[in-house]
Amino acid sequence: MKRLFSSCKIGNLELKNRIAIPAMHLGYTKDGFVNDQLIRFYQERARGGAGLIIVGGAYIHRLGMGGINFLSIDDDRYIPGLKTLADVLRAEGAKTAVQLFHAGRYAYSFLIDDQPVSASEVRSPQSGDTPRALTIEEIQQLVHFFTEGARRAKEAGFDAVEISGATGYLVSQFLSPFTNRRTDEYGGSLENRTRFAVEIVQSIKEKLGNDYPILFRLTFDDLVKGGNGLTDAKEIATVLEPVGVDAICMQVGWHESRVPTIAMNVPRAAFGYLSKEIKKEVNIPVMVSNRINDPVLAEELLQDGVADLIGLGRTLIADPEFPQKAMAERLHEIRPCIACNQGCFDSVLTGMPVTCLVNPAAGREASFDVEPPKKTKKVMVIGSGPGGLEAARVLSGRGHEVLLYEKEDRLGGKLNLCHLPPGRKEFIPYIDYLVAEVKRLKVKVVTGVTVTEKMVLENNPDVVVLATGAIQTLPQIPGIDKAHVYFAESVLEGKADPGENVVVVGGGAVGCETALFMAKRGAMPASTALFLMTNDAISSEDALKFSRSGRTVTIIEMLDRIGTEFGRSYRWVMMQNLRQSDVTMMAKTKCIEIHDGHIIVEQEGERKTVEADTVVIATGYEPVNELYTRLEGKVPELFLIGDAKGPRKCLEAVYEGAKIGREIS
Ligand SMILES: Cc1cc2nc3c(=O)[nH]c(=O)nc-3n(C[C@H](O)[C@H](O)[C@H](O)COP(=O)(O)OP(=O)(O)OC[C@H]3O[C@@H](n4cnc5c(N)ncnc54)[C@H](O)[C@@H]3O)c2cc1C
Ligand SMILES: Cc1cc2nc3c(=O)[nH]c(=O)nc-3n(C[C@H](O)[C@H](O)[C@H](O)COP(=O)(O)O)c2cc1C
Incomplete structure (x- = not known):
């Protein structure tokens, strides 16, 4: 991991390593202000060793709000909260940036209570809204709003800003011929389409000084017909460098693109080839991202000249301590991001706060502290699916005596099925992680044994956690018993x-x-x-x-x-x-x-x-919870979690395992 943990400079800003958290809208704030939930989330990641944390997107103007519960930087009243956040992250040793964001045509009219704005009147398939084209005067006002956003970030103590110029948001709507149909000086040629971005960069540099670093998030391939491809992105990057951009951060695809870019079936680092090409064109650091969840791969990408910085988004949601564990070569202790999106991106898309299937503590840092129990208890965890494994892991880590029972010969429950369909292989490292953790934490594991009421009573546990899962139901259809x-x-x-x-x-x-x-x-x-x-x-x-x-x-x-x-x-x-x-x-x-x-x-x-x-x-499924009915009133503490409570998903099972693991005092 020599390269990954070597320092890197963005302008005059020195990062202690090459691990960056790219901007991620987390949905933790109801009023645009920084709050404790946001601070605790990022604090854990700074403590875990990330070199650079890019907070946001934070909208620089009300019309550019990207969704509900979005962070704001459109007024000075947000500075104190941002300052607290920057101070906390600095104290943990991380360098910081805020992403300056405007959704443009991706804004929802019902949320901003107005018609969204864009380069041209090209309907958004996300919202169904058609934006109105900005006038030249409004474009210049927006340059000012971006600059004001940058000023606030600097006043709050952030080390840099990142301009969101990607994924189909406002600045990229100008960059791309797909949404920029203008015939004035902001449309047509690449030089004209880049003008808005260039003016923002120049204005920020003028206001805040040449030394204040600006990162630019650029889509290296829009992956939409009629949009910018790699060749255009290369040209844009070479236009942006001389006007003062200090680092280029990769994005790939717009939200309306039909090429998967972050789903589980996307091969790891699949879009690194784009970054490698952009890196050849510029002399400033380039950050690669998307589906990098393994430090060995991250190191290889740096060694192979794919990028100078590694953006780990969901990977650091899944495990804030990834950098520290990687540095100490405790690789098997890294809780892997499986790119399921169930806790993070799907939450954002439904207006919910970000959490994580494999790490339910994400977004719950304050309430999910792990504390030693008042008394060491003997806990029988029955069932080794994700719910049972997570419960056993947390309970044992806290100091309880944990016995984990599984009727099959191997641990994992239905996780052993989750990875079998095409494109779902990322479940395998998750099973490996959970199994390695229960071993490391000295959980007593018994496989090949179906636990009965009698066995539980003979064992005389203080606590029983039933995580016995669910079984498939057979519908009443004539012919259902046929051999085929x-x-x-x-x-x-x-x-x-x-x-x-x-x-x-x-x-x-x-x-x-x-x-x-x-x-x-x-x-x-x-x-x-x-x-x-x-x-x-x-x-x-x-x-x-x-x-x-x-x-x-x-x-x-x-x-x-x-x-x-x-x-x-x-x-x-x-x-x-x-x-x-x-x-x-x-x-x-x-x-x-x-x-x-x-x-x-x-x-x-x-x-x-x-x-x-x-x-x-x-x-469909029905729960396996007969043992619960039998044990009710016969053991001191009895809990039912996961599918055994009601057939659902790993997301719920792991959350309930993590919660009960913390609650048993
Ligand atoms: C093909 C497939 C794909 C899926 N994909 C996803 C997905 O992408 N995302 C997602 O979130 N969810 C997915 N799921 C659902 C997910 O697997 C389940 O919701 C999850 O595994 C439930 O976890 P659990 O710990 O509650 O139970 P389980 O994983 O079902 O584990 C229960 C365990 O208890 C054991 N057991 C039962 N009775 C006893 C007993 N008496 N003694 C000892 N052991 C016992 C069982 O053998 C089993 O190993 C998928 C399910 C399937 C079948
Ligand atoms: C929940 C979530 C929110 C995101 N919000 C933003 C955002 O506000 N701005 C941005 O530029 N990218 C955003 N992204 C994209 C990430 O920065 C990153 O490019 C993407 O997750 C791929 O990297 P990963 O595979 O390491 O997660 C978001 C991604 C996720 C999962």
């Missing part, structure tokens, strides 16, 4: 013998994932397609064709929409994957009979036959 009908879980575990025509009954998350899994089984693996293509054995068209789908797969779903259980940031990715794999999706459709070779469905009152030599059931 399988549970989705059995299919994922490779226990089924699928035919050519697979029907998945149930289009929730498990149904969709299993449908994709089925479609990809028997299709050409992507690595094989690439090998054959690069050796001219097959054309790129054939490579795509052969790797699309291995069989015919149909999803049958009673509800109006398929995949509603997925978060907003992943649903579209999943639907796109299913379409790309030729999976047929039938919503508002009910399976009413199963026969050999086909099923009968009812779609909006009409009966239809769908060919099916394999039927996969994914119609």
Whole structure:
């Protein structure tokens, strides 16, 4: 980790290492002011060793608010709060910046109570609003507002500012021909489209002095048709450097782009190639980001000339101590970001505060302190899914005597299924982490034992935590007991013998994932397609064709929409994957009979036959909590967590495990 932990200079600003937290809207403030929740969140990350923390986005003007609970820097009254934050982070040894933000056409009219503004009148698919084009006078006012935002950041004691010029927000709406249709000096040529950004940089430098560092967040490829690509981004970077930008921070894709950029199925550091190209064009530091969750990879990226700084967003939400652990080479202790987005980005998209599936303490730093118990207790944790493992980890870490029981031969519960569908492999390092942690924390683990009431009573524990999960339900459909009908879980575990025509009954998350899994089984693996293509054995068209789908797969779903259980940031990715794999999706459709070779469905009152030599059931779960009823009143303390309480997701199971782990006194 020599490079990762070497110092780096942004202008005159010296960072102790090359780890930066890129700007992330966290949704912790209701009124735009810095508060304790925000301070504690960043304090943990500064304490954990991040060299640079970019706070925000913070909107520089009311019309540029990017969503609810956004941080503000549009008035002097925000300075004291920002100052407290900057002071705290400085005391922890981190350098700081604020991202100056204006959403432009991505603002929601109902939130800003006005029509959003942009370079031109190009409708936003996010909000459905069409913005009005800014007048030249208004553009110049905005240059002033950005400058005022920078002044406030400097007065508050931040070491630098970052201009949000990416992801489809206002400044990038000017940079990109996709949204900039102007014919005046702010539109047309690249020089004109860059004018707004250049004027902001020049104005900040004029006001705050050449020494005050400015970072610029730039989209290295808009990934929207008619937008800027890498060649344009290179030119923009070379325009920005001489006018005073001190570092360029990578973004990739706009929110309306249909190329996944942060989902779990995006390969780690997939967009590093863009950063490497930009780095060749400029002499200022370049920050790479997106899907970097491993210090070894981070070090390689630096060594390979991909970037000068590593942006770790969700990775440092998942584990604030990542830098320290990496520096001490305690790699197996790093709690990995799995890029599920369930706690972070999906929360933002639904107006909720950011937290984290693997780290429920994120955003709850103040209330989730881990304290030693009043008395050491003997705790039996039954079930080793994510809920049980997290509870055992926290309880043992606090000093309780923990016995963890699992009826299967391996730990992990349904985590062992979560990673099986295509693109979900990041669950594996999470299992490895949890298993390594319970071992490190000396939890007594018993596998291959189904715990009964008798066993619990014989053990005489002070506390029992039941994390026994849920099992799949079997719907009452004539023909359900036929040999070619399988549970989705059995299919994922490779226990089924699928035919050519697979029907998945149930289009929730498990149904969709299993449908994709089925479609990809028997299709050409992507690595094989690439090998054959690069050796001219097959054309790129054939490579795509052969790797699309291995069989015919149909999803049958009673509800109006398929995949509603997925978060907003992943649903579209999943639907796109299913379409790309030729999976047929039938919503508002009910399976009413199963026969050999086909099923009968009812779609909006009409009966239809769908060919099916394999039927996969994914119609839901019921909790496994019989032991709870049996033990009630018979043990001193009894708790039920996770799916055993009600079938839901890892997000809830881990949270409940973490909470109970802290509460048992
Ligand atoms: C294919 C698939 C994909 C999924 N993908 C996601 C996803 O992307 N994101 C997400 O958040 N959630 C996902 N889920 C849901 C998630 O896996 C569950 O919500 C989560 O695992 C529940 O955790 P838990 O600890 O409550 O229970 P489980 O993980 O079900 O673990 C319960 C454990 O208890 C054990 N057990 C039960 N009874 C006893 C007993 N008497 N004695 C000893 N041991 C016992 C079981 O063997 C099991 O190992 C997915 C589920 C599936 C099936
Ligand atoms: C919850 C959340 C909020 C974000 N908010 C911002 C933002 O306000 N400004 C910005 O430039 N990028 C924002 N991003 C993008 C991140 O800075 C980063 O580029 C992205 O998460 C990819 O990096 P990662 O894989 O390390 O998380 C946000 C990302 C997340 C997950």
